[in-house]
Amino acid sequence: MENQKFEYSVAIRTLGKGGEKYKQELESLHNQTVMPKHIFVFIAEGYPRPEFQVGIEEYVSVHKGLVHQRSASADGVDTEFLLILDDDVFFPADSVEKLHDDMMKRNADGIAPDTFESYKMGLFSKIKYYFATGVTSHQPNEWDIIIKRNGTFSYNVCPERGGVYLTQSAAGTACFMKTDVFRAIHYEHELWIDQYPAGTFGEDQIMFNKIHKNGFRMLMAHDTGVLHLDAATNNIKQKTYEKLKYRALSYYMTWYRTCYDLPDNSRKEKILCSLAYNWRFILGLSTRLVYALLELSPRFFTSFIDGYVTAKKYAHSDEYKKIPSFIVK
Numbered sequence: 001m002e003n004q005k006f007e008y009s010v011a012i013r014t015l016g017k018g019g020e021k022y023k024q025e026l027e028s029l030h031n032q033t034v035m036p037k038h039i040f041v042f043i044a045e046g047y048p049r050p051e052f053q054v055g056i057e058e059y060v061s062v063h064k065g066l067v068h069q070r071s072a073s074a075d076g077v078d079t080e081f082l083l084i085l086d087d088d089v090f091f092p093a094d095s096v097e098k099l100h101d102d103m104m105k106r107n108a109d110g111i112a113p114d115t116f117e118s119y120k121m122g123l124f125s126k127i128k129y130y131f132a133t134g135v136t137s138h139q140p141n142e143w144d145i146i147i148k149r150n151g152t153f154s155y156n157v158c159p160e161r162g163g164v165y166l167t168q169s170a171a172g173t174a175c176f177m178k179t180d181v182f183r184a185i186h187y188e189h190e191l192w193i194d195q196y197p198a199g200t201f202g203e204d205q206i207m208f209n210k211i212h213k214n215g216f217r218m219l220m221a222h223d224t225g226v227l228h229l230d231a232a233t234n235n236i237k238q239k240t241y242e243k244l245k246y247r248a249l250s251y252y253m254t255w256y257r258t259c260y261d262l263p264d265n266s267r268k269e270k271i272l273c274s275l276a277y278n279w280r281f282i283l284g285l286s287t288r289l290v291y292a293l294l295e296l297s298p299r300f301f302t303s304f305i306d307g308y309v310t311a312k313k314y315a316h317s318d319e320y321k322k323i324p325s326f327i328v329k
Contacts, residue, residue, distance in 0.1 A: 005034060005097075006034065006080065006081060006100055007037050007079040007080060007081065008034075008036055008037065008079050008080070008081035008082060008083055008096070008100070008176070009036055009037055009038045009039070009040060009077045009078075009079045009081075009082055009083070009179075010029060010036045010038070010039040010040065010082075010083045010085060011040050011042060011070075011072075011073035011074070011077070011082060011083070011084050011085065012025075012039065012040070012041045012042065012085045012086070012087050013042045013066070013069035013070050013073075013085075013086060013087065014041060014042070014043050014044075014047075014050075014069075014086075014087035015043070015044050015047050015064075015087075016043055016044075016047040016048050016049055016050050017047075018050065018087035018088050019050075021087070021088035021229040021230055022050055022052070022087045022088065023050075023052045024090050024229060025085070025087060025088060025089050025090060025091075025229075026039070026052065026053070026054045026057070027054065028089075028090050028091040028092070028093075029054070029091060029096075030054040030056075031093050032091065032093060032094070032095075032096050032097070033093055033094045033096075033097045034096060034097045034100070036056070036083065036096075037079050038056060038058065038077075038079070039054075039056050039057045039058065040057075040058050040060055040073070040075070040076060040077070041057050041058065041059045041060065042060050042062050042069040042070075042072050042073065043059055043060070043061055043062070043069075044061075044062065044063070044064035044065075044069060045061050045062065045063060045064060046064075047064075058076075060072065060075065060076070063194075065191070065193075065194030065198070066193070066194065066198055066201075066203050067187065067188075067190050067191050067193045067194050067203055068191060068194055070084065070172070070187065070203070070207070071187040071188040071190070071191065073182060073187075074179050074182050074183050077179050079179060080178065080179060080180075081100065081176065081177065081178060081179060082176070082177055082178070082179040082182055083096060083174070083175070083176050084174070084175045084176075084177070084182070085173070085174050086172065086173050086174070086228075088173075088228065088229040088230040089115070089173055089174050089226060089227065089228055089229065090226065090227040090229055091225075091226055092224075092225035092226070095113070095224050095225055095226050096176065098221075098224065099111050099113065099176040099221060099224070100176060102164050102219065102221055103176065103177075103219060106164065106217075106219060107217065108166075108217040108218065108219045109177060109178050109181045109211070109216040109217050109218065110175055110176065110177030110178065110181060110182075110211060110216065110217075110218045110219070111164070111175070111176050111177070111218070111219040111220070111221055112167070112170035112171065112173075112174060112175045112176070112208070112218070112219070112220055112221070113173075113174055113220075113221050113222075113224040113226035114144070114159075114170070114171075114220050114221065114222045114223075114224070115171050115173045115174060115226060115227065115228040116171040116173075116228075118135070118137075118155040119137065119155055119156060119157055119158065119159060128287075130283070131283050131284070131286065131287045132283075132284060132287045133152055133251070133280075133284065134148070134150050134151075134152040134279075134280035134283060134284070135152050135153060135154070135155070136148075136152075136154045136155075137154060137155050137156070137157035138154045138155070138156065138157065139157060139158075140156055140157065140158050140159065140160075141156075142165060142166050143156065143165060143166050143167065143168070144156045144159065144165035144166065144167040144219075144220035144222075145167045145168050145169045145170065145220065146168055147168045147169055147205070147209050147212075147258065147259070148276065149259055149272055149273045149276035149277070150255060150259075150273075150276035150277045150279065150280040151251060151252075151254050151255025151256075151258065151259050151277060151280070152251075152255075152280060153168070153169055153205070159222045160222070161222070161223055162222060162223045163221075163222045163223075164219055164220070164221045164222070165219065165220050165222075166217065166218070166219060166220075167208070167212075167218050167219060167220035168208065168209055168212040168218070169204075169205045169208040169209050169212075170204070170208050170218070170220055171204060171228070172203065172204025172207065172208075173204075173228045174226055174228075175208075177211075177218075181211065181216050184214070184216075184328065185207075185210045185211055185214055185216075185328060186324065186328050187207055187210070189323060189324045189328075190203065190206055190207070190210070192319075192320070192323055193206070196246050196249065196250070197242070197243060197246055199243070200243050200246035200247050200249075200250055201246070201250040201253075201254075202250055202254055205254060205258075206254060206257065206258060209258045210258070210326060213258065213262070213326065213327060214327060214328050241299045241300075241303045242303075244288075244299075244300065244303040244304060244307070245303040245304070245306045245307040245310070246307060247307065248284070248303065248304045248305075248306070248307025248308050248311070249307035249308070249310050249311040249314075250307075250311075251280070251281075251284070251307075251308075251311075252277075252307070252308055252311035252312065252315070253311050253314065253315065255273070255277050255280075256311070256315045257326055258326060259273050259277075260273045260274065260277070261315070261326070262325075262326060262327060263325055263327055264327070281308065284304065285301070285304060285305070288300045288301045288303075288304040289301050
């Protein structure tokens with residue numbers, strides 16, 4: 001195949017601690033059938049640069065924060081396409097080319113490989129996620145991930161082998177998209193997220209859903225061979241009480257910003273969104289109560305309530321009201 005059928009740049013966010021996984025990622029990018037024109041590595045200020053290099057990286061020091069480092073992804077990019085990555089992703093040699101071809105064939109603006117595979121969860125995990133977060137599944141249709149009125153998502157219960165579907169969200173691990181589309185959503189408007197501890201906020205859902213709700217077409221591709229090398233699962237018992245509080249806060253703020261507080265929402269739509277979120281909150285509160293009783297620790301319960309109350313106050317604060325609308329005009 002022609003080696004320059006399209007041009008793209010890579011944007012990686014890192015703290016420089018990826019080690020062998022970061023090395024595997026750079027090597028896999030270097031071995032693509034269509035190599036990137038440039039690799040920008042957005043490293044948090046004050047963190048040392050990794051020693052390993054493939055030779056086409058440019059390190060850019062930016063303020064520490066998942067959104068700060070991701071929102072800078074298009075800075076300095078002069079290519080039509082952009083591959084946005086975390087620092088622990090492996091790509092088979094032809095995967096970027098296939099992502100590009102799938103995206104162009106379906107007239108889309110971006111495409112993400114499915115590196116989370118929610119549909120492969122066991123029955124117990126599915127039940128747990130439903131009660132803890134409100135996540136559900138839906139029967140196969142044109143959509144892979146659908147964001148529901150309660151702020152959480154529904155996933156395709158049985159995607160076809162190698163299937164490519166429209167999606168309203170994805171894991172933030174990897175995404176190939178048009179550079180101008182990423183610029184158009186003004187992800188820098190979501191820098192407010194970085195005031196909260198890293199790992200407690202679903203900032204990837206906010207980014208992808210912002211793409212969708214601003215009228216762009218996103219795809220999810222299955223069975224691409226793209227691997228998230230550090231795909232550790234979250235265990236509620238391993239979380240600190242502070243993280244549990246901020247996770248509850250993130251549930252409310254993600255719902256409020258992406259579902260409820262939209263400029264074109266009718267009064268009826270806002271009522272339906274509120275009812276949906278209230279049911280999700282009741283389920284989540286009940287789950288935390290069970291954990292509190294099992295672990296003999298009421299803070300599993302009180303931390304959840306504390307996060308909810310803190311989020312409601314912030315959503316109605318003067319600080320939040322200064323943030324531009326989620327829908328970019």
